[in-house]
Amino acid sequence: MNRVIDLASKKAAVIFTKSSCCMCHSIKALFYELGASPAIHEVDHDADMEWALQRLGCNPALPAVFIGGKYVGSARDVISLHVDGSLKQKLIEARAIWSFQKQNPKMDKIQSLISENGVVIFSKSSCCLCYAVTILFQELGVEPLVHEIDHDPEGWEMEKALVNRGCTSPPFPAVFIGGNLIGSTNEVMSLHLSGSLLPLLRPYQILA
Structure with a gap:
């Protein structure tokens, strides 16, 4: 104790x-x-x-x-x-957060992407797990916005901003649903296996 x-x-x-x-x-x-x-x-x-x-x-x-x-x-x-x-x-x-924080411009870019799109995956083109999560979402009827950091001129700064936002390091894939950080592959698969992922994705499914 x-x-x-x-x-x-x-x-x-x-x-x-x-x-x-x-x-x-x-x-x-x-x-x-x-x-x-x-x-x-x-x-x-x-x-x-x-x-x-x-x-x-x-x-x-x-x-x-x-x-x-x-x-x-x-x-x-x-x-x-x-x-x-x-x-x-x-x-x-408790000073776990500050009431006034200087916003990182790269954080603004991340916030803009996750605010304007229901499902966002920050990815790297060489990341097999990123690809696996993207395919899983597509099989569940969702077309996520996949933002490949290695194809973004500001990718390194965005990667640091994702880590500061609470993503793992390295933060790929970094999955957001409805503007909320879900996590990386482990968190997504845990939600999927427990049956909790589909209800989160349902509002963003493409109707056949």
Whole structure:
């Protein structure tokens, strides 16, 4: 239990998660969208950590979200805070994000692309996994906008901007649906296998 408390107090925002947990991915994506870079502790192979979270009152144990060293709750609690507008305020008070941030011009370009298109994949032409995700979306009836970074003169700067936005490093493929960061291949496949991907894509399916 002390290890959980110690880890939770080391950064302004901390999320205990499992790589196979779809709600964990959603909460991480929400924090990234709000401009936070939470510390992520995956407990896939640490049953003692998960048990310690339960003993602390985390129910369900994952995702377990801490802000400013204090337990905020699991996915439902975090979403409720986000809906009533208090989540961002908590993150600002804990200095997990700043209320005024200088916007990177490359971030503006990324924001423009994901705002104007329902499904966007930031890709590299040499990336096999990018191609696999694109084909999956097409098989599900969606034609995503595929923006190949290596064909963009500002590609290197955009790649750094994607990482700053919360994408993995290297950030390919970086998948956005409805303006929200979904993640990379692992997150997309986890959503697909759990049956959660298709409902997200349904508004963007092309009618036959």
